Amino acid sequence: MSETNEIMVDSSILSAYKDGDMRARELIRNAIDRNINISICTVSIINIWSMTKFDRKSEIGFTGIFSFLDVIDLDNDVAQHAGSLLRENLDMDSSLGIERAVVAAYAGLAGKNIVTNNPEEYARFNCDTKNLQSYVLSQT
Amino acid sequence: MLIDMKKELRYFNTIDVSKGSIMARKKSDEPTRQIFANIREDIYLLVKSKSAEDRLSMREILEKSLLMYLGSDMGVIESDSASTSSSTVWDDEYLGMQAGQPVGTPIELSEDEAKRIALEAFL
Numbered sequence: 641m642s643e644t645n646e647i648m649v650d651s652s653i654l655s656a657y658k659d660g661d662m663r664a665r666e667l668i669r670n671a672i673d674r675n676i677n678i679s680i681c682t683v684s685i686i687n688i689w690s691m692t693k694f695d696r697k698s699e700i701g702f703t704g705i706f707s708f709l710d711v712i713d714l715d716n717d718v719a720q721h722a723g724s725l726l727r728e729n730l731d732m733d734s735s736l737g738i739e740r741a742v743v744a745a746y747a748g749l750a751g752k753n754i755v756t757n758n759p760e761e762y763a764r765f766n767c768d769t770k771n772l773q774s775y776v777l778s779q780t
Numbered sequence: 781m782l783i784d785m786k787k788e789l790r791y792f793n794t795i796d797v798s799k800g801s802i803m804a805r806k807k808s809d810e811p812t813r814q815i816f817a818n819i820r821e822d823i824y825l826l827v828k829s830k831s832a833e834d835r836l837s838m839r840e841i842l843e844k845s846l847l848m849y850l851g852s853d854m855g856v857i858e859s860d861s862a863s864t865s866s867s868t869v870w871d872d873e874y875l876g877m878q879a880g881q882p883v884g885t886p887i888e889l890s891e892d893e894a895k896r897i898a899l900e901a902f903l
Contacts, residue, residue: 657902658902659902660902660903668898669899672895672898672899694883695883696878696879696880696881696882696883696885697870697879697901699883699884699887700875700878700879700887700897700901701897701898701901701902703887703889703894703897704889704893704894704895704896704897704898704901705897705898707889707891707894707895707898708894708895708898
């Protein structure tokens, strides 16, 4: 499995999947078929579970999806790295800002690319980020 | 091997524990008939194993097999496939029951259930 097949996604990708985005569906389908390895951090799960339209079927649906993703626990190294990123960007002190800092921290430490629908939000963290559309097109 | 098909059909029409979950039962209001048959044991055991793996009841497998034998009766086959395609993941007895539970209720999914949920839950 090449490096481009080892990626992290954030809650924007899972939210798009829930909303029926075809590229998000293709990405998750590839993870289910074990063609790519997708990681997701626990802070992204907080933001998914806190969505206003979240219900029992959403919970079961995402639980099924997580069976095919690597769920990354927030450990000490990632927390410290994410905290440093947030300290330098205090205007991002929101649940989404914290998620992006944690995703950027983990991706930086683990050497993974981030696939998101909001790459511009990661620009200040100097990490490798790909837009969902361009990533899916590059895989075909 | 003498098989009591009535007993088997009743068994497969109720519940079957497979990887910690309840086998799906296809709801049908259509009239039914009971059948009794002695079949080869090796075939029976293979079908029973595959029915658990595929989460299909023995009744469904028999109906599909008989429909394939009848091949020329396309009207019946098309009717059957149409009803299958209109079903959703929430029509599964276990998953449908789980969907009615409050958020936060623990759920265990077999790999097949997780895959089906992942692919179909948000369609």
